[in-house]
Amino acid sequence: MQTAAPAFDRVFAALADATRRDIVRRAIDGEEGVAELADHYPMSFAAVQKHVAVLERAGLITKQRIGRRKVVRTHVEGLRAAQRLLDRYEQLWRGRISRMTDLITDTKERKK
Amino acid sequence: MTVTAVEKNADDLTMSLTAEFDASPERVWQLWADPRQLERWWGPPTYPATVTSHDLRPGGRIDYHMTGPEGDQVHGYWLVDEADPPRSVVFRDGFANDDGTPNPDLPDTTGRVRIEGIGEGRTRMSIESVFPSAEAMEQLIAMGMEDGLTQAVSQIDAILAEERVRS
Numbered sequence: 642m643q644t645a646a647p648a649f650d651r652v653f654a655a656l657a658d659a660t661r662r663d664i665v666r667r668a669i670d671g672e673e674g675v676a677e678l679a680d681h682y683p684m685s686f687a688a689v690q691k692h693v694a695v696l697e698r699a700g701l702i703t704k705q706r707i708g709r710r711k712v713v714r715t716h717v718e719g720l721r722a723a724q725r726l727l728d729r730y731e732q733l734w735r736g737r738i739s740r741m742t743d744l745i746t747d748t749k750e751r752k753k
Numbered sequence: 754m755t756v757t758a759v760e761k762n763a764d765d766l767t768m769s770l771t772a773e774f775d776a777s778p779e780r781v782w783q784l785w786a787d788p789r790q791l792e793r794w795w796g797p798p799t800y801p802a803t804v805t806s807h808d809l810r811p812g813g814r815i816d817y818h819m820t821g822p823e824g825d826q827v828h829g830y831w832l833v834d835e836a837d838p839p840r841s842v843v844f845r846d847g848f849a850n851d852d853g854t855p856n857p858d859l860p861d862t863t864g865r866v867r868i869e870g871i872g873e874g875r876t877r878m879s880i881e882s883v884f885p886s887a888e889a890m891e892q893l894i895a896m897g898m899e900d901g902l903t904q905a906v907s908q909i910d911a912i913l914a915e916e917r918v919r920s
Contacts, residue, residue, distance in 0.1 A: 652887065730768055730890065731759055733797070734880065738772045740794035741784050742755050745776045 652719065655699035661692050664713070668702050671714030678713060766884040774876050778868045781876045782839030785809060785866070792817065800827065809836050816853055828853065842866040860889030
């Protein structure tokens with residue numbers, strides 16, 4: 642299965658909605674179709690179908706055929722890619738904080 | 754490690770980080786207010802920063818460049834929105850052309866810094882970074898921000914070695 646690298650704006654926009662985040666969580670098991678997913682939410686089948694379409698375009702879920710059924714499955718790699726971006730920014734700041742700590746230690750040592 | 758909490762919010766494109774230091778708020782403030790100290794921690798090890806002008810007051814501006822291993826330079830600036838020593842700073846961090854004028858093609862981020870004493874001579878500092886868009890975040894990270902990160906450890910070693918020489 643070939644999935645294009647996710648476009649990050651789309652990924653973050655898709656994840657900005659609580660229902661869609663919940664769909665992504667449920668679809669990790671990948672056992673339910675759109676109709677079964679729709680039963681979990683107080684909204685129309687069409688509304689859930691729309692959310693699923695947004696997630697699919699963002700590369701966060703895929704629809705897979707199992708026998709005669711089509712199940713919705715989370716594309717974990719798409720989710721990870723979004724998280725990785727923030728992780729790398731975190732590392733940048735962690736680097737800065739450890740240099741700050743060193744500087745503070747440095748001045749203390751010199752005063753001794 | 755001194756970093757006590759990190760919260761990343763993919764929905765509103767923010768990252769908040771909290772750290773604690775064994776120092777007074779005034780000492781932590783100096784890390785921002787003294788250009789010589791600022792340039793020792795701002796740039797990643799492969800791109801050390803040089804601060805060329807520094808006015809950490811509301812409406813003030815800070816200019817800097819970072820020099821890479823090939824002698825290549827990345828110019829940047831901060832526009833200071835708020836500065837309340839030794840408690841808080843809010844600034845926009847943008848990229849500049851070689852002559853110091855803002856480069857609008859590259860995204861800027863907003864940084865909100867809070868510094869507070871928590872007793873026993875310790876200080877908590879929190880930083881919230883806000884990205885204008887996910888694309889901007891991707892672009893910033895793609896520009897080699899991560900480049901020096903893996904070498905952060907060697908930077909620490911270098912400072913420690915320097916300390917040993919001095920003492």
